[in-house]
Amino acid sequence: xxxxxxxxxxxxxxxxxxxxxxxxxxxxxxxxxxxxxxxxxxxxxxxxxxxxxxxxxxxxxxxxxxxxxxxxxxxxxxxxxxxxxxxxxxxxxxxxxxxxxxxxxxxxxxxxxxxxxxxxxxxxxxxxxxxxxxxxxxxxxxxxxxxxxxxxxxxxxxxxxxxxxxxxxxxxxxxxxxxxxxxxxxxxxxxxxxxxxxxxxxxxxxxxxxxxxxxxxxxxxxxxxxxxxxxxxxxxxxxxxxxxxxxxxxxxxxxxxxxxxxxxxxxxxxxxxxxxxxxxxxxxxxxxxxxxxxxxxxxxxxxxxxxxxxxxxxxxxxxxxxxx
Numbered sequence: 001x002x003x004x005x006x007x008x009x010x011x012x013x014x015x016x017x018x019x020x021x022x023x024x025x026x027x028x029x030x031x032x033x034x035x036x037x038x039x040x041x042x043x044x045x046x047x048x049x050x051x052x053x054x055x056x057x058x059x060x061x062x063x064x065x066x067x068x069x070x071x072x073x074x075x076x077x078x079x080x081x082x083x084x085x086x087x088x089x090x091x092x093x094x095x096x097x098x099x100x101x102x103x104x105x106x107x108x109x110x111x112x113x114x115x116x117x118x119x120x121x122x123x124x125x126x127x128x129x130x131x132x133x134x135x136x137x138x139x140x141x142x143x144x145x146x147x148x149x150x151x152x153x154x155x156x157x158x159x160x161x162x163x164x165x166x167x168x169x170x171x172x173x174x175x176x177x178x179x180x181x182x183x184x185x186x187x188x189x190x191x192x193x194x195x196x197x198x199x200x201x202x203x204x205x206x207x208x209x210x211x212x213x214x215x216x217x218x219x220x221x222x223x224x225x226x227x228x229x230x231x232x233x234x235x236x237x238x239x240x241x242x243x244x245x246x247x248x249x250x251x252x253x254x255x256x257x258x259x260x261x262x263x264x265x266x267x268x269x270x271x272x273x274x275x276x277x278x279x280x281x282x283x284x285x286x287x288x289x290x291x292x293x294x295x296x297x298x299x300x301x302x303x304x305x306x307x308x309x310x311x312x313x314x315x316x317x318x319x320x321x322x323x324x
Contacts, residue, residue, distance in 0.1 A: 161217065191314030219242045299322070300323060
């Protein structure tokens with residue numbers, strides 16, 4: 001099979017590898033689509049020991065298996081199904097006691113390849129009315145985002161919202177916030193292309209200076225950058241909620257008077273419990289026209305490198321690897 005190798009310094013090569021062999025409890029998946037994610041810039045820039053790609057849709061490719069040919073998305077946390085967290089339905093927080101939590105596309109080979117293997121329990125069926133190009137959105141763009149907003153809804157059921165960053169996660173947040181009744185929604189995004197798309201979803205573009213007053217019931221931080229984290233802490237209203245979605249290797253925040261003199265809630269959404277999946281399908285169906293526009297570019301393996309460069313320049317919203 002062919003697979004992408006991330007060497008670091010924004011260099012990708014396509015290599016010929018042996019087809020992966022499923023272990024007990026695993027099955028092979030032929031990749032149909034793998035969406036690019038902002039967190040993929042880490043392996044793109046640093047290099048990575050295994051095949052990257054973690055927003056994966058495909059077909060089970062194992063003749064003789066009862067699920068052979070079934071269309072699926074890949075739930076990336078490898079969970080045991082028996083620990084306390086799994087029994088409580090928090091499969092994304094599995095703690096099997098091994099101390100070696102694995103994520104497909106990070107610690108295990110992922111979807112920038114023609115094939116991968118995954119535990120069968122991590123393969124979620126895709127309904128016939130959802131095409132391959134939209135199926136990966138059920139994972140990070142909808143799954144992680146909606147899970148964070150559901151957590152916040154326990155505390156703040158509605159009100160004015162601020163979204164920091166209109167990349168795929170931020171844009172997904174705008175769609176979900178609208179669907180769940182939050183608003184009006186302001187957005188801060190330096191890329192004109194992404195900001196205009198956010199405005200087409202009903203968000204109002206604003207500036208850090210205008211947003212800095214503490215007045216937002218819910219703030220979605222979707223950049224992983226310190227200036228946005230700082231602004232989120234300052235802009236959230238008293239007893240409001242910040243949903244932390246962006247990732248980085250460290251934080252550097254100054255505790256200003258605006259932060260110190262109020263109560264607020266800070267929420268982290270890492271992924272989503274598998275029990276959210278049916279509700280995520282409902283979110284995709286409800287706003288399918290918006291999600292259709294979000295997937296604005298596709299390429300095969302040979303075009304993956306160029307796709308990453310255009311994504312990094314802010315010229316694409318939610319591009320994806322697409323394979324026949």
